[in-house]
Amino acid sequence: MATVKEFRNNVRPNWCPGCGDFAVQAAIQRALGNLDLEPEQVAIISGIGCSGRISGYVNAYGFHGVHGRSLPVAQGVKLANHDLTVIASGGDGDGFGIGMGHFMHAARRNMDITYIVMDNQIYGLTKGQHSPTSAFGFKAKTTPAGNIENAISPLQIALAAGITYLAQGFSHDVNQLTELIQGGIEHKGFSLINVFSPCVTYNKVNTYEWYKQHIVHLEDFPDYTADDRSAAMAKVAETDGLCTGLVFRDDTRKPFDQLIQGYRPEPIIAQDLTLERAVFDKAMAEFA
Amino acid sequence: MLQELSWKVGGQQGEGIDSTGKTFATSLNRMGYYIYSYRHFSSRIKGGHTNDKVRVSTSQKGSSADFLDILVAFDQETIDFNGHELHAGGIVIGDAKFNPVLPANIAPNVRLFAIPFTKLAEQSGAVIMKNMVALGATARVMGLDPKFCAPVLQSLFGRKSQKIVDQNLEAVQAGYDALDAEGADFSEYQLAPPVPDNHLLMIGNDAIGFGALAAGARVMPAYPITPASDVMEYLIKKLPLVGGVVVQTEDEIAALNMTIGAAYAGARALTATSGPGLSLMMEAMGLAGMTETPVVIVDTQRGGPSTGLPTKHEQSDMFAVLFGNHGEIPKIVLAPSTPEECFYATVDAFNYAEKYQCPVILITDLALSLASQSVKPFDYDAVTIDRGRLASAEELAQTPQGQMFKRYERTQNGISPRVFPGQKGGIHHVTGVEHSEIGRPDEVASNHTAMMDKRLGKFRNVELPNSVSYSGDANPDVLLVGVGSSAGPIAEALARLKQEGLKVGHAHVKVLSPFPAKTLQSYLDKAKQVIVTESNGTGQLLHLMRFAGLAHAEMSSFLKYDGTPFLPNEIATQVKGSMLVWQR
Numbered sequence: 107m108a109t110v111k112e113f114r115n116n117v118r119p120n121w122c123p124g125c126g127d128f129a130v131q132a133a134i135q136r137a138l139g140n141l142d143l144e145p146e147q148v149a150i151i152s153g154i155g156c157s158g159r160i161s162g163y164v165n166a167y168g169f170h171g172v173h174g175r176s177l178p179v180a181q182g183v184k185l186a187n188h189d190l191t192v193i194a195s196g197g198d199g200d201g202f203g204i205g206m207g208h209f210m211h212a213a214r215r216n217m218d219i220t221y222i223v224m225d226n227q228i229y230g231l232t233k234g235q236h237s238p239t240s241a242f243g244f245k246a247k248t249t250p251a252g253n254i255e256n257a258i259s260p261l262q263i264a265l266a267a268g269i270t271y272l273a274q275g276f277s278h279d280v281n282q283l284t285e286l287i288q289g290g291i292e293h294k295g296f297s298l299i300n301v302f303s304p305c306v307t308y309n310k311v312n313t314y315e316w317y318k319q320h321i322v323h324l325e326d327f328p329d330y331t332a333d334d335r336s337a338a339m340a341k342v343a344e345t346d347g348l349c350t351g352l353v354f355r356d357d358t359r360k361p362f363d364q365l366i367q368g369y370r371p372e373p374i375i376a377q378d379l380t381l382e383r384a385v386f387d388k389a390m391a392e393f394a
Numbered sequence: 395m396l397q398e399l400s401w402k403v404g405g406q407q408g409e410g411i412d413s414t415g416k417t418f419a420t421s422l423n424r425m426g427y428y429i430y431s432y433r434h435f436s437s438r439i440k441g442g443h444t445n446d447k448v449r450v451s452t453s454q455k456g457s458s459a460d461f462l463d464i465l466v467a468f469d470q471e472t473i474d475f476n477g478h479e480l481h482a483g484g485i486v487i488g489d490a491k492f493n494p495v496l497p498a499n500i501a502p503n504v505r506l507f508a509i510p511f512t513k514l515a516e517q518s519g520a521v522i523m524k525n526m527v528a529l530g531a532t533a534r535v536m537g538l539d540p541k542f543c544a545p546v547l548q549s550l551f552g553r554k555s556q557k558i559v560d561q562n563l564e565a566v567q568a569g570y571d572a573l574d575a576e577g578a579d580f581s582e583y584q585l586a587p588p589v590p591d592n593h594l595l596m597i598g599n600d601a602i603g604f605g606a607l608a609a610g611a612r613v614m615p616a617y618p619i620t621p622a623s624d625v626m627e628y629l630i631k632k633l634p635l636v637g638g639v640v641v642q643t644e645d646e647i648a649a650l651n652m653t654i655g656a657a658y659a660g661a662r663a664l665t666a667t668s669g670p671g672l673s674l675m676m677e678a679m680g681l682a683g684m685t686e687t688p689v690v691i692v693d694t695q696r697g698g699p700s701t702g703l704p705t706k707h708e709q710s711d712m713f714a715v716l717f718g719n720h721g722e723i724p725k726i727v728l729a730p731s732t733p734e735e736c737f738y739a740t741v742d743a744f745n746y747a748e749k750y751q752c753p754v755i756l757i758t759d760l761a762l763s764l765a766s767q768s769v770k771p772f773d774y775d776a777v778t779i780d781r782g783r784l785a786s787a788e789e790l791a792q793t794p795q796g797q798m799f800k801r802y803e804r805t806q807n808g809i810s811p812r813v814f815p816g817q818k819g820g821i822h823h824v825t826g827v828e829h830s831e832i833g834r835p836d837e838v839a840s841n842h843t844a845m846m847d848k849r850l851g852k853f854r855n856v857e858l859p860n861s862v863s864y865s866g867d868a869n870p871d872v873l874l875v876g877v878g879s880s881a882g883p884i885a886e887a888l889a890r891l892k893q894e895g896l897k898v899g900h901a902h903v904k905v906l907s908p909f910p911a912k913t914l915q916s917y918l919d920k921a922k923q924v925i926v927t928e929s930n931g932t933g934q935l936l937h938l939m940r941f942a943g944l945a946h947a948e949m950s951s952f953l954k955y956d957g958t959p960f961l962p963n964e965i966a967t968q969v970k971g972s973m974l975v976w977q978r
Contacts, residue, residue, distance in 0.1 A: 116796070117834070144818070145821060146815070146816060146817060146818050146819075146820065146821055147816060148815075149659070149815040151655065161823070161825075162823050162825070162834060162835070165821065166821065167815035167816075167820075167821055167822075168823045168824065169655070169658060169685075169824045169825075170823070170824065170825035170826065170827065171651065171654070171681055171826060172651070172677050172678065172680075172681050172826055175647065175648070175651040175678065177648075178615075178643065178647070178648040178649075178651035178652040178655065179651045179652065179654055179655035179658070180655060181615075181641075181652050181655060182613065182615065182651065182652035182653060182654060182655020182656035182657070182658070182659065182663065183655040183656065183658060183659040183815065184655075185613050185615075185639055185641065185652070185655075185656050185659075185661070186612070186613060186655070186656040186657075186658075186659035186660055186661035186663070187659045187660065187661075187814070187815065187816055189816065190659070190815055190816055207644050207645065207648075208644065208647075208648055210644075211643070211644040211648070215641075366634070366639050367634040367639075368633075368634030368635060368636075368637060368638075368639075370637040372637075374612045374613065374637060374638065374639075374656075374660075374661045375659060375660035375661055375814060375816070377612065377636070377637050379609075379610025379612075379662065379779050380610065380779060381607060381608050381610070381636065381777070383774055385635065385636070386608060386774050386777075387774070389604060389607065389632065390594065390604070390771055390772060393594035393595055393596045393600065393769075394423075394424060394592075394594055394595075
């Protein structure tokens with residue numbers, strides 16, 4: 107059985123020292139190691155940005171696509187082979203900027219994939235422009251006088267789109283993050299784990315220290331059960347989105363892959379592709 | 395007796411014009427006649443003029459008729475809009491309800507019959523059956539048994555209720571009797587009996603969907619768009635039968651990226667779109683080329699640019715398909731010209747995609763995608779599935795512990811072994827960034843050159859089989875070059891010109907990439923004059939020929955871009971006109 111070690115490869119990430127993404131990498135590796143999976147059973151699909159490099163930093167099948175499109179690729183992988191554990195990953199710009207449309211639709215489609223977003227509230231790889239999660243007033247290269255747009259709430263959008271597993275973590279707490287990611291992978295349906303993953307180079311506001319001061323932990327609310335969508339919506343609003351832990355979970359809905367008409371337990375790639383003559387003849391007769 | 399006849403039915407969209415034409419065409423196809431049916435419609439659901447022009451013949455035709463014998467009208471607009479197509483002595487049958495009149499510009503001796511379609515339909519049970527009354531009147535003109543459409547009505551409504559079938563047949567009979575009572579002589583419209591033959595009636599999009607099914611396609615993510623939607627609508631019925639799936643995505647960007655994901659994971663996957671969707675797919679097409687992922691993309695060309703003419707014919711995406719991506723990737727572009735070719739080209743597309751590990755674009759045009767045509771049954775045994783170079787279990791077992799599989803190994807022919815996620819020993823990286831043999835980002839200058847050469851080298855000096863078809867005079871005075879659905883009208887123009895004693899040839903391009911320069915040049919060399927016939931405003935095919943190094947001293951374009959496909963007489967007239975210029 108594979109352990110966390112088998113999910114490590116000897117590639118040195120090109121992230122800056124101190125980058126929050128290292129913790130996400132470690133948490134993914136630990137979660138996979140805890141789950142009795144072999145590296146070849148896992149496919150990690152990522153987008154573009156510093157965080158997009160993650161697919162190359164875990165020993166598993168990795169696909170690094172174009173900007174904002176990790177979710178469509180990941181869903182295609184799952185359709186072809188539902189036996190695979192499919193993880194999509196990227197940053198806040200990738201997922202909530204250019205890829206926002208895909209995010210909402212992936213959430214409502216509810217395929218059994220896990221989406222991990224490294225949210226640093228800035229564009230890092232392009233060297234410091236504001237992102238869709240940058241706060242109002244935030245100063246960046248492209249907002250020298252302060253951001254005049256409102257930040258979006260990925261958690262509220264996910265809830266509104268019908269997500270069935272929603273969690274938020276922080277790079278400072280790898281243990282909690284590992285648990286949340288593991289829960290997302292185990293959940294049969296679409297899951298988002300949004301991770302506050304500080305950019306130590308370009309975001310001088312939302313630092314580790316800042317997050318530590320502002321974040322509340324959902325486990326500190328004993329009455330919060332994370333199984334009520336409207337309560338989850340209210341909790342996110344109440345904490346201004348700055349909460350970590352399991353936000354919402356609904357295990358009653360079957361994932362898309364199992365609801366497909368003519369669903370077969372064996373994955374598509376295991377099928378014999380030759381069309382039977384009888385099916386061919388019947389299809390042809392329909393055009394007579 | 396006539397060997398062929400041209401019939402048109404017209405009215406307001408949403409009035410059942412489409413189903414009238416379909417019932418008529420399917421019935422005659424089943425009798426053994428050959429059909430070519432082309433629909434004029436607009437981008438709206440209810441209202442607006444629509445018509446369906448059906449050519450019925452005792453031999454196969456690949457084009458709409460450039461004449462009209464019978465016009466069936468459900469409103470005056472139909473007569474005003476289409477009356478000019480009728481030849482002298484043509485027939486108009488209109489619903490008496492709107493008091494039909496012939497317009498001033500009508501040919502001499504056109505006969506108008508006002509038949510109470512609506513009233514007779516009501517008497518048979520429901521107004522909706524006025525279409526059946528019209529078919530009955532049509533049967534009377536053509537000398538057909540009024541029960542000619544009974545088998546089709548039986549298969550349409552039989553399962554619902556026999557009463558509906560009987561009422562429809564009653565309406566057909568009522569229409570037949572009503573026209574018969576006029577006592578007119580229709581002997582000149584008697585159609586010769588069909589030569590018994592077994593053929594199917596389908597649109598090109600059906601043939602593509604069927605081809606994909608036969609080729610083992612299992613995943614189709616797509617976004618609805620005219621005139622491509624029929625492909626997904628066909629496969630959404632069929633793929634569940636074989637364990638496959640169609641996903642209607644949020645947009646075309648998702649559609650192609652999802653197709654790429656499925657293909658990367660080992661499924662045969664396709665998507666289908668038209669101009670605007672094609673534009674949205676460009677970035678992902680580059681990703682497929684860069685990652686050497688085999689995907690099939692169907693582009694059914696419609697009128698452009700922008701939203702353009704969504705329901706009209708054009709061939710103006712060729713440049714976009716070939717040159718729309720940023721950067722340089724290898725790709726195959728197949729351009730079938732008939733539904734039969736759509737079927738076999740789709741099968742080829744999947745095999746080529748996996749053999750060459752690149753995107754394959756199947757490009758059609760609206761007339762090919764949507765015109766309903768009689769086709770010969772497809773050959774089950776001609777369908778083969780070739781999955782290309784897949785790494786064997788033995789090869790994968792040799793991947794050294796702790797190392798990645800060389801998915802992008804540099805080989806003589808540029809084709810590297812493929813492996814699918816889930817396979818042990820096959821772990822590698824895939825990225826749209828320039829990469830090494832194991833797929834890891836690698837920006838070293840020598841690596842980029844080597845990898846570009848690997849990818850682009852796949853088609854160096856390659857000409858795919860059947861890239862150009864040829865017919866006509868071996869040393870023609872005029873050589874017509876075309877692409878896509880114009881094969882039918884060009885062939886017909888050629889036959890007419892030949893009858894007039896002219897030496898004409900026809901080369902039809904079936905593969906746009908890799909461009910069959912050598913073969914096409916060999917035909918050019920034998921011709922005195924070349925006319926490149928295409929449905930666009932800039933002469934894209936002619937440009938492609940020149941781009942590929944083709945040359946001829948007397949080469950010109952014949953372009954049409956009014957949204958309608960070429961008609962045989964337009965091409966024949968153009969050839970004769972330009973020959974006069976050349977002879978001077």
